[in-house]
Structures are given as C-alpha cells and as structure tokens.
Amino acid sequence: MTTLRAIRPYWQIPFVALLSAVLAFAGSFLVSKQYTSKTRLLIHAHDVTFLNSTGTDPSRQQPTLTDATLSQALAQTYAGVATSRTVAIAVVDRLRLDAPDTGHGPIHALEKAAALTYKCTRAFITYGYCAGVDRREKAIADVVSGADAEQLGATSGAAAGQPGSYVLEVSGSGRTGVEAMQVTNALADELVSVSAERFRTTAQAYVKALQKQVDLASADVTSRSAAVAKYETDHGISAADAQQVLDAKSSDTLQADLRNVKADLADNQAQLASVEASIAATASTATSDQQITTGRSGTSVTTKEANPVYSSLQSQKAVLKSKVKGLQARQSQLELQIADAPPTDLNAQQARLAELLQDVDLAKGNQTALTQQLQKAQTEVAVSESELTRIDRAGVPAYPVAPKRYLYLAIGLLLGGLAGGALTWRARRRQDPNLPEPGSLEDPDRQATRELSAELSGGEHGDLSDIPEPAPSLNGHPRAGSHETLVNGSSQRPSPVDNRGGA
Secondary structure (H helix, E strand, O other): OHHHHHHHHHOHHHHHHHHHHHHHHHHHHHOOOEEEEEEEEEEOOOHHHHHOOOOOOHHHOOHHHOOHHHHHHHHHHHHHHHOOHHHHHHHHHHHOOOOOOOOOOHHHHHHHHHHHHHHHHHHHHHHOOOOOOOHHHHHHHHHHHHOEEEEEEEOOOOOEOOEEEEEEEEEEEEOOHHHHHHHHHHHHHHHHHHHHHHHHHHHHHHHHHHHHHHHHHHHHHHHHHHHHHHHHHHOOOOHHHHHHHHHHHHHHHHHHHHHHHHHHHHHHHHHHHHHHHHHHOOOOEEEEEEEEEEOOEEEEEEEEEEOHHHHHHHHHHHHHHHHHHHHHHHHHHHHHHHHHOOOOOOOHHHHHHHHHHHHHHHHHHHHHHHHHHHHHHHHHHHHOOOOEEEOOOOOOOOOOOEOOHHHHHHHHHHHHHHHHHHHHHHHHHHHOOOOOOOOOOOOHHHHHHHHHHHHHHOOOOOOOOOOOOOOOOEOOEOOOOOOOEEEOOEEEOOOOOOOOOOO
16 A cells, blocks of 8 residues: 555656657658668679770789779779669669659658658758758659668678678668669669670770771881882882891891890799709608597507698799700700801891881781780670679568667657656646755655754754654645644644743
8 A cells, every 4th residue: 555655646657658659659650661672783703894994804814803802892883883873863764753642641641741840850950941852853862862782791700791702782772662672673773784884885985996096007007118118119129139138137036036045045944943952952751740649548640741842843843844945946946047047238228128127017016916906805895795793683571671660669658758757746846835856855844844853952942853753644634643733723833841840
C-alpha cells in the first residue's frame, strides 16, 4: 500500500512517454520510404585504357600495371562516374522519374505534406528561407544522392577489408522496391555505356591523329625520294655510282652491327663470369635439422636436399652460355662479310648522295612505325568491347532502409518521459506551493520543523531543535503525533509549558 502511494503521483510519466512513443511511431508512417538495391559490375583487366588518352591497351606491354593499386584507382574512377550528374540525367530520362506524381489518397497527401514541412523547416533553419525545387532537378538530385559505387574487397583472412578485386558494386535508391531496382539497373547500364563511349571516342580520336601523322610521313618519304632523284639528275650520277654508294652504306652498316655484337658479347661474358663465381661459392645441397619430440622421447631428423639457389644459378649459367655462343657466331659471320666487301672511297657527290639516301631511310622507318601504330589502334577500335561487364541484375528489396522506425519509437519514449516528468512536477507544485524547485532537496515539513525549532530556541524555554519531525500528512489533514491541534476549524500550535510551574 505504501508503494502504491509512493508511485501514484508519477503515473503521468509512463503514460505520456508511452503516448508520445505511439504517436512518433505512427508519424513515421507519414515519412516517405526509401529502398536500396544493388548490382555488380566486372572491371576487365585491360581497363587501364580508360585512363589512357591513346585508346590502346598498354597493360599488354606493361603487365605489372594490373595490381591492387590499379584496381583501386579504376574502381574509384568508375565510382565517380557512377555518381556524376551526367549519369543521373540519363537515368532520369530513361525511367521518366521527373513525370508528374500520380499518387492519390489521404495517406499520400499526408506524406507529401510531411516531406514538404521537413524540407522547408530544414531549409529555413539552414538558409533562412525555403526555395521551390523543379521536379526534374529534384529527380536528378535524388538519383545522385542515392547512387553509390564501391569496390569489393576480401571478406576473410589476413587481407580482410582490403580492396583488391576488379568487381564494382553499384547501388541505387527509390521510393519503392521496384523503383530502386530500376534505378540500380539503369545506373549500371549507363555506367557501362559511358565507359564504352569514352573508350570509343578516345580511340577514334587517336586513330584520326595517327592517320594524319602517317599521311605526313608518307609525304616526307615522297619528297625526300624526289630530292634524291633530282640530285642524281643534276649531277649526272650513274647507276654504278649509286651502287657504289649503296655498297658503302652496307659496309658502314656491317661495321656498326659488328661493334654492337662485340659490346653485347662482352656484357654477356661478364655476367657469365659473375654467375660462375657465385656458383663456386654456393653449396649444391642444403641440410636442415629437425627435432621431433613425442612425449618424453625426442628424435632428431636431418634432411639433405638440393639447394634452390644453386639450381637457379646453374640455370642462369646455361642461358648465358647459349647467348655467348650465339653472339660469337654472329661476330664471326659479320667479320667474314666485312672482309669480303672492303670499304669504298666516295667522292664529294657520292657522299652527298649517301646523306640523302640516309634521310630517305629515316623517313621510311618513321612511316613504317606510324603505320604499325595506326593498324593496331584501328584493330583496338574494331575488336574492343565495353570495359565493364554486368555480372548480375539488381533485385527488388523486401524492406526499406528508411525510415528507421525504432529510432522514432526511442525518441518518442525519451521526449514523452521528459514531458511526463515536467507535467508531474507542475501538478504537485500546483497542489502544494511550498514544493521546492526541481533540484532542491528541501522538504516542506522539514523546513517548517526547522523554523519552529529556531523560533523556540531564541526564547527562555531552551533548545527544542530535537522535536521530532512530523509524519507525512495525507490530503492535508493533521496526523497523530503532530504538534498542531485543531481549534475552531483552524490549526494552532500549543503554548509552551513553563518549567517553573506557571502556564
């Protein structure tokens, strides 16, 4: 009974908290739902072309580029493309997300009113005013804010959480599960299209630039050949003179080849000597000792096996020996060719002709290199497909990601509990004006007893500070043991008794 009396004044706190939680939970249904769906794309290993202005595939010439750093860079690049305004505009146009809203009914109207109130309240607090937003711009902004793309990484093992794969996870959001699925698939398709279009545009521009360079190189070859023919005509150089010049050029070429072969031979011989020295200092076998303990007994096991370092050095030695033999054979052949074709002395006209012929050879070499690059670029444009591939299709999510209704419930309980406590204190304060302010620990009855003790202790009757505190009253009526008596309907205190025998 005492417990019920103690908690009876506080009944408003749980009641108001529960009522507030129910209202907040019901209000959460007026907030528009937000669904999220996901799909995955595969980034091909040759996707370094996306970052290459030539439109070619340098990863085939540089295989070391396809590492974790490159995969992360490419994933972040595609993530930026997926969340760009260009992609969002394409998604809005494809799905007609800016079409007039066809929703109807009181719940839909309440949702729109709640969303508008929240938007304008937030805008007014942030900027001081609420501006209207065009339907198309709002649809684009919703797609951009709901779009996301992340690189998948390892989920277990020592590399857990480290992104290193070529898989990109794309996610999109919508007001319904079907809309979220459609937005996600449209985002993935548009990302694939943007990637393919950028590669195609870059490659075609590179092909056009190469074609211009090839045309210029061809014109250069033609002009230099015409200069050679004109020089021969102007100076009356015969076919025999031209052949003599060609023989001289061949001799010079042989001499240059011989010098290069001798340099390569010396280099390989030095490497072979170094490897042989390392082999002499390395043991052919490796011995390992292992102690196996079983219970109280131990066994020592000695294992002898081939030394892997020694085996690797032997392989290098064999390769270098074969290179040395090949270079020695080539050197002998070049020396024989030079001995059979002694150097020819050229006059001034023949020397000038040799220079002109050398210019023609350089122009032809440049033309050949540019032509090869052009053919390769044209092949890349013809056979290369999109750099991204769809792995799967997005599905319809079963549950929304927002609003979080349990958060509304918790906030409602908290605010309701605070409001209930304030109402309880105000009701008690209205019944008893002497109720102290919140935070004060002073009890009204105890304060009255302290005042009475101070009043009596100032007279000649002694200190009465030890008067017991009055028992709690019920509904304002005096209780047994109280120092007050009821006289003519009013409460009076008894007169102090004179200890000297007088009243």
